[in-house]
Amino acid sequence: MPEWRPTYAHLRAVVVGLATLVVGLAAGRADAVVLAAPLVLVALASARRPTSVPTATAEQRSLTVNEGEEVTWEATVTGLPPGGSATFVHPGQRLLEVEPAEGLLCDERDGSAVGQVALRPLRWGRRRLGDPTVAAYDGWYSWRHGPVPLAGLRLTVLPVTAPYNAAAPAPHPRGLVGMERAARPGEGTEFNKVRPFGPGDRLRRIHWPVSARTGRLHVTATYSDEDAHVAVLIDAVNDVGESTGIDGTRSSMDLAVRAAAVLSEHFLHRGDRVGVRVFGAWGVSLVPASSGLLQLRRILDTLCLIEPGTARGEDALAARQGLGAGTLALMLSPLIDPAATQQVAILNRAGIDVVVIDTLPPGMEDETGTTAAALAWRIRMLQRRVETTRLASLGIPVVPWSGAHSLDQVLRDLGRRRATPRLVVR
Amino acid sequence: MSAPVTGLVVTDRDGSRLLTLTLPGLVTRLCVVLPVFLALVVVDRLAPEAPWWPPLVLVVLAAAAAELPDTSVGLVTLGGLVAWWLHAVTGPSEWWALLVAGCGLAFHTALAHAAAGPPGCTPTWAVVRRLAARCTGVLLVTGALALVVEIAEEGGEPPLLVVGLALALVAALPWAVRRG
Numbered sequence: 001m002p003e004w005r006p007t008y009a010h011l012r013a014v015v016v017g018l019a020t021l022v023v024g025l026a027a028g029r030a031d032a033v034v035l036a037a038p039l040v041l042v043a044l045a046s047a048r049r050p051t052s053v054p055t056a057t058a059e060q061r062s063l064t065v066n067e068g069e070e071v072t073w074e075a076t077v078t079g080l081p082p083g084g085s086a087t088f089v090h091p092g093q094r095l096l097e098v099e100p101a102e103g104l105l106c107d108e109r110d111g112s113a114v115g116q117v118a119l120r121p122l123r124w125g126r127r128r129l130g131d132p133t134v135a136a137y138d139g140w141y142s143w144r145h146g147p148v149p150l151a152g153l154r155l156t157v158l159p160v161t162a163p164y165n166a167a168a169p170a171p172h173p174r175g176l177v178g179m180e181r182a183a184r185p186g187e188g189t190e191f192n193k194v195r196p197f198g199p200g201d202r203l204r205r206i207h208w209p210v211s212a213r214t215g216r217l218h219v220t221a222t223y224s225d226e227d228a229h230v231a232v233l234i235d236a237v238n239d240v241g242e243s244t245g246i247d248g249t250r251s252s253m254d255l256a257v258r259a260a261a262v263l264s265e266h267f268l269h270r271g272d273r274v275g276v277r278v279f280g281a282w283g284v285s286l287v288p289a290s291s292g293l294l295q296l297r298r299i300l301d302t303l304c305l306i307e308p309g310t311a312r313g314e315d316a317l318a319a320r321q322g323l324g325a326g327t328l329a330l331m332l333s334p335l336i337d338p339a340a341t342q343q344v345a346i347l348n349r350a351g352i353d354v355v356v357i358d359t360l361p362p363g364m365e366d367e368t369g370t371t372a373a374a375l376a377w378r379i380r381m382l383q384r385r386v387e388t389t390r391l392a393s394l395g396i397p398v399v400p401w402s403g404a405h406s407l408d409q410v411l412r413d414l415g416r417r418r419a420t421p422r423l424v425v426r
Numbered sequence: 427m428s429a430p431v432t433g434l435v436v437t438d439r440d441g442s443r444l445l446t447l448t449l450p451g452l453v454t455r456l457c458v459v460l461p462v463f464l465a466l467v468v469v470d471r472l473a474p475e476a477p478w479w480p481p482l483v484l485v486v487l488a489a490a491a492a493e494l495p496d497t498s499v500g501l502v503t504l505g506g507l508v509a510w511w512l513h514a515v516t517g518p519s520e521w522w523a524l525l526v527a528g529c530g531l532a533f534h535t536a537l538a539h540a541a542a543g544p545p546g547c548t549p550t551w552a553v554v555r556r557l558a559a560r561c562t563g564v565l566l567v568t569g570a571l572a573l574v575v576e577i578a579e580e581g582g583e584p585p586l587l588v589v590g591l592a593l594a595l596v597a598a599l600p601w602a603v604r605r606g
Contacts, residue, residue, distance in 0.1 A: 008495075008496055032512060042535075
């Protein structure tokens, strides 16, 4: 339990002030008395040890924010002496901006002081921040109480979901509800054809101009609106490149997680069922496919738990579990680990539409060093180029992630391709 | 960020902070060093024949105190400044002493403020205003004391009552601290 302790300032005022006063009086130096006066007055004003017992509290224990979003950490110190002040210091850490970084000194009002420190996490993830410290002072900084550590904040930083404005539909809608145009006619909004009236047709569907011209009742037929099953597969075996936060350079995991968040939000807003499967991260593997805004929150919560490279050597066949033909699989991978390429091939053979989204950060392929590591990296980049060429020859599109509209053309091509018969292994 | 940026942060490649230059930190350091410098200029003006090296040592000590505010370097600096005054200035100079006393108070308060938190800790304006008001009050009392001393000196020896009260004050202070 801390108590009020005198500071060096108190020692300075007492020693220098009184010594000068004594010397001035002993030597008959009036100027010394004047010199000593302010220090003696300060020493007198803070001669008594404060009797109050300061108590520091911080209400917030855990917070969920988006990366790049600013939050305020607030603490209150009560029981300050009259005219006192309190210092609030929140420790900084990597990829976290703290303002003011060096602490905040607040004055007392009605015996308490409130300190507010702005925090801005720069990268997704779940973390426990360092313990903030609080210290109390009297009016002349002659007595100090503390510093007292407070419990650190548990921060869940969700990846940003920047607006993704793809207009292309998912290629294989199969569910019952949604915004995608299905392959079969039914109740919906997308025009199919005008056909003769049949039993069960609604009267409001009657196309009167054609009916009047032909003398028979005709109705406007539509395609039914259905949802699609979208599986977002994340390769978390490697995290390539340097991450300096949302405003700086991005690593492959940054690109993958943010792209997954954006894609999930986009397809969920369209009414599709979206699931996430993560490879290579311990403790995070699967979010079953579902729809709705709650599913988006589930996915974002799962994405921020990813710790890349913590679970290696997973079975490549695991990628196919729970995915049927007609599923749109979006594989987010830097394609560094050959297992990712194997998984893509397995999914493709099962009749699943796979789009590989390349999350290798720009410029990583250009390695010009002559060290052994640089040469190994160049060799791997050459192999990677061969593998992507093979994937392209199998009809699997490999698209670099560049934000919105990255997948527009690819999804349109996949939609057109569904009309083409093809051989699928069952 | 909505809060104003208060400092320039120098980091290494890993993002660890190497140095943070904040405006409050720079102002506080200046408030520590400048009063000592000003007091030494006053001493130099009153005693131009005094040796040159003690002021240099005191300025260096003041700069060291600004970097290490929560240590006894400040005590050494302030004590050295007073000792240098008592040694170098011999003639009657109460009003100059008042100015140097103000410098000493400014040095002491700025250093105490700097010690309240990490270097560069940002104070609110209310803290600064309250501290300035307190210092002004103390300086007004000191000014009144200088006036009394000036009047008393004109009358010759200082009154015994003043001497007795001052000594009583010295004796009472440790007692008051122990009670606290």
